Amino acid sequence: MKINAKKRKVSPSFTLLETLIALTILSFAITGPMELASRAIQSVGVSQNQIVSSYLAQEAIEFVKNVRDTNFIQGKNWLAGLDQCLAVNGCYVDIPTYFSSGLPSAISSCGSQCPAIKYDDTSGFYYNYNIGDDTAFTRKINITKINVNGVQDEARIRVEILWKEKNRDRSFVLKEDIFNW
Template sequence: MKFIKIIKNKILAASCNLSCVRKLFPKNLPPIRPPRLLSGMSGAAAYNLQPSAKGFTLIETLVAISILMVAVASPLTIAQKGLASAIYAKDQIIASYLAQDAIEYIINASDKNVADGKGWLLGISDNCGTACAVNTRIDSGIASCAGTCDALNYNESTNIYSHDSTGGDNKASPFTRTVKATEGPTDEALITVTMSWKDKGADRSLNFYTRIFNWR
């Protein structure tokens, strides 16, 4: 009897439409959709049997990669520029202190000349009329530069910049200090200190000015 019932169900299924099939076999039966005809075509080859799920196109992938690259590169660029600005600011501070060091040395040398009853610009105007180097580590440390002044050297132990010869803890620094004295009206002179250095291949320079007077 069971076998006859199965045969009977199969015969009924063959003669029914889709609604009959769902009534006879309601369990575990996936939805049945009729195949879709392609526009302008007919016959068995005209059915679109491709899956309906969509994936990423090449353009969408390239756009996503571009957005990711911009998101990663932007913070790195900002960090790099910030680091370069910090290094330049540090060099500016060092240059300003080195210029102030030379100016104070020139002022002290002029005051000493006046106190000793000598010409107030003795050793200054004759050496620094065009350009001179000032070594603040020693007395009479003003020397005329023949053309271009030498770069300052840096002592890694004492953290002092000077024109002392290199060797030991003295290493060449990127800073060059050039001093010029220009006599103005009576008992007055303009002192110009130019600090120059290299910053990643770029030439940097700062000028500092002060006026000294013959107070005698």
Template sequence: MKIYKEKIKIIKGFTLIETMVAVFILSLSVVGIVGMISSSYFSAVYSKNEITATYLMQEAVDYVRNDRDTSVILGGQDWNSFISKYNSCSTVDGCYLNILDNSIYSCSSDPDESFGEIVCPRFTLDEGSIPYYNYNSLPGNSNFKRKIVIEGNSSNPNQIDMYVTVEWKNGNLVRSRSLEYSILNWTN
């Protein structure tokens, strides 16, 4: 009688532990990629807000400089008339400019504008064919506020110092950027 020994075939494949390790490594790489994408998105939003704040500060400086030049060249106004136009900007709360209708308004506390230290109203973002920031009768829908303070220079009567601050909300944090600029009476 023949005795047959049955040979057990060894099937090669992954064990449960090897499979779990592979799934874990794959999961870590997916989580890492999602984290990098999320971080990149928030960095892009932060950079966009920084650039917008810089443009809003520069817009205020350019507006006041242009107003000085236009007042002297076309309006025949003197330096003191130009300075008196910006009296509402000489307080601690400062002022804000509506570029569209050439208006200057004093900033005052508004409970609807309750973030940050600036008490000026928030900008409204007009998202037409060319988006731009402005002030209108509607409450501001953007996260940006701008304050302008203009002070006479005690050592030079032919100079005013302009301080522009822009605040915005970046998530739950309030960020701000400031700019100091001197404007001279170039007619003297």
């Protein structure tokens, strides 16, 4: 007696389930690196602004130290000309004006809020307060005299850079103590 069993023909094609699984794996393989690249591009912008803000803060610290050194050489009070920075509201400094017109016209009180720093790539002075387009950055300098045993031969410089990035307020603060030589 012979039993006729039908042989099932094996097809080399994929089933619907196998196709869906393959498409899911493929979509994860594509979207994962795309999302990673997108976040990397976003963080580059944040990093760029943090670097700019740190340079702006360091520039202000170096400016105050330069004024202190110049005052020493000229035999003046070591913080002469920085009175507006000693005030509670702080000050802002226009570095190009300092080099062209001198100290008194370069330092201004912030009042309730410091103005935006301007960007002008044609003048050679990239960050100033007179020429160019407003940037997102503001810079405030505060100087606090420190009393040690009744002598005020030390001062703390605090520079705060503020900017808005993607509707979020950002800030960078740099502090340094200087001394009367």
